[in-house]
Amino acid sequence: MNVQDRRRLLGPPNARPVAFSKVLEEPTEISNVSSNDKALPYMKMGLLTNCNGSSYIESGDDNLMLITSVYGPKPIRGSFTSKAVLTVHLENSIATANNSDGSTDDGKNFNTSDDYKDLSFFLKNIFDSVVQLDKYPKSGIDIFVKVVNTDSANTSNIPKLLQMCCNGILLGLVDANMEISDLVGIGIISHECCVSFIKNGLEMCGFWKMKDEDEQDIEEIVGKCKENYLENKYLISSYLNGD
């Protein structure tokens, strides 16, 4: 017992902890959707109530699930800033998640927090160029992305992760009614690289490559990513229009 906890008022000595009867629930059958070459991601905005805007994304073809929350604009202390300060935090919240057999895998399969810092920084740079920061003086905008579920195979697919994060943050910002200049998006070549675009692919605002190989043609890579970006943007805008 804590030293400062002397004479603490405790409950009655004959108290018994509350016990709940086990809930008997039929395990719901999850019908395996016939794996098309491309399943559509599931998106939802405004799930969380204590933040200003939020989104939930489940990528269609693997088990990647993300929750994004957007806080702010809120006051920051310190010296005067005429623009908002944007922060992006990418977190893996399943490091100690229970497996089906009850054991925990202590995050063995997942990237270290250092990797996530790099990814956070990359995402921050993208959204710095899109969010209308000068409309929010003296304030901070905080964005948190939580990886809720992922296949271990996914974690090595950083381009895919970045693409989904970008979509999630974008929907979170739209939900928060934060002013953004465009629907920014990331186009990817799986496991290889990703490029972020604005203005229907006319401008690039981010480039991430997994391996550095000289002989690759950058223009070809960007072209491939742009195609993927346009597909992705169509998904996002059709979701936003249908919502």
Place this chain on the structure above:
Amino acid sequence: MLDSSRYPEKVLPGDLISPLYDIDNNNEKIVYSFHPGPGTTITKYKINSQEHKVLIATLKGFVHFEELVKTNIDSEGKESEKKEENDTENKNKLADELEAPEVNSDRIIKKYTVIVSKEKKNEMMQDPNLQEGQQDEVNNDFANNLPKEGDIVLCKVTRISAQKANVEILVVENNNCLKDSGVGTNGAGVSSVTGGSGAVTFFISQASSDLGETFKGVIRSQDVRATERDSVKITECFKPGDIVRCKVLSLGDGNNYYLTTAKNYLGVVFAKSLGGAGELMYAIDWKTMIAPTSQVLEQRKCAKPF
């Protein structure tokens, strides 16, 4: 009248709304000039390898055009796209020509503010009997409810000294509170504890009050009232805990907004007698408040209640 069906009704961020200037379909002498309001911004757009300035949406929602009552005349009669250079000239003329539009002018410029908001047009209709700034409906659409110059804000006095009164800004008048209570945290707002700009700078132990994360402001003694400004005694104007209606003078420094109460309608709106221990008081003149049952009189710089 502007034919808004020529422009998109529903937009997403990044969508094109309109050029900065446009000509009326029926009457070529009418030029529409569009100004960015909340939810829109100006950007450059390339059409046929020529750059044009256009308005794009920055929010998801419906486009509204609100006419600015001032009509502006341009006697040069140049092409509408080239009007921009004349803008500064026009502004100078504006003052003289506000009242009576000149008859010999070639073109009539109609100014519109373009707004993107969540609500559809019909739902935005407001009571015409209410004057500007009196609308009882608060527009919940914008996250941008930060105090800016000229805004009326409600504040709580946290500390007073001989030179100034420190306050915390609760809310900008006629603006909503954010869901996460970025401005005007009422104690229930949840801060993002795992990090972010709030967590770096905000410690509950260092918070000056129970308000949480709020913008701070300062009312300097010379800004309390418009007359006899150098003989103001702060203790006769405010007490800690008072709710004060202020106007924002400037964004101030990193810590404080600079506020003023030098108007009849600005000053203390709610105050309790006896340093907060007593009852709610009512203003009987601009510098006295009275507690209704105990008859305690206290000095405040009161806001005109009506």
